[in-house]
Amino acid sequence: MSYLDNIRTFVRVYELGSMSAAGRDLRISPAVTSSRISQLEEHLSVRLFQRTTRSLTPTEQGKAFYGGASEILAAVENAEAQVINITDNPRGSLYVAAPLGVGRRLIAPLVPGFISEYPQIKVRLRLTDRKVDLTTEGLDLAFFLGQPEDSDLRIRKIADVARILCASPAYVAARGNPASGDDLLAQGHECLNLRFPGATEFQWRLQTPEGPKRFPVTGRYESDDGDVLTDWALAGTGIALKPVFEVAAHVRAGRLVEVARRTPPVAIQMACLFTHRRRQDPKTRLFMEYVIARITQAVRDSTITDC
Helix, strand or coil, rough: CCCCHHHHHHHHHHHCCCHHHHHHHHCCCHHHHHHHHHHHHHHHHHCCCCECCCCECHHHHHHHHHHHHHHHHHHHHHHHHCCCCCCCCCCEEEEEEEEEHHHHHHHHHHHHHHHHHHHCEEEEEECCCCCCCCCCCCCEEEEECCCCCCCEEEEEEEEECEEEEEECHHHHHHHCCCCCCHHHHHHHEEEEEEECCCCCCCEEEEEEEEEEEEEEEEECCEEECHHHHHHHHHCCCCCCEEEHHHHHHHHCCCCCCCCCCCEEEEEEEEEEEECCHHHHCHHHHHHHHHHHHHHHHHHHCCCHHHC
């Protein structure tokens, strides 16, 4: 087994915090993963991880080695990029994250076409509505909705995404159709909320005649999965704030209807996030350009009037 493979395995174990997760990610067995770490520790004559039956924690030596090991892998990738014709023969694994709705409806359907065009690239797509950390999770690229907090990362804006407040016909029949954000609050409507880590309150930013305004909404239902909110809205439990492209089919079919039309939600930015180093990686650049070219028009064309 090559020393570089051992280093690559160590980096994925460190980033994912689990031998089994790293093994699945690298498509090797847990036994091989453990063996590679043991070989590396034997070579370095140090313990890189403290292991128990329930946890895996990097030692101080492991933390120190991770920085250099990551630089080694980056240097190898950059060196390969110099000698590979990136238009004909790009290769390697690409780690991409996206919100559930964006990933399922816009990005995942494009992956087979991308791999068909670049068959030696392996796309590892992770879908989650939680905030991701590109550095610690070893990601090359992350798509997102909203405004990122980390100013040290590079941002490529894709489009402004229209959003809609929607509920089922059954909910509207039972509770009424609020005309505005003020009605949402005054009439005590059940608002379905997307929970982000660290969130202490929920505010919906709506467009009023006086300009954008934040409305502190409440409700008994919340989840960190946006598709769960859609399912709850379809079940008649309350009102959801959703990107139009996620619920357009339901609205067109009459399963959901728009509410509070006088104060529609302010559009939200869709963009992708990457580090400066990752932007230089041919795989990252190719995938980003491939996806953006194909979803930009679809997102821009997805408006409330289409519904």
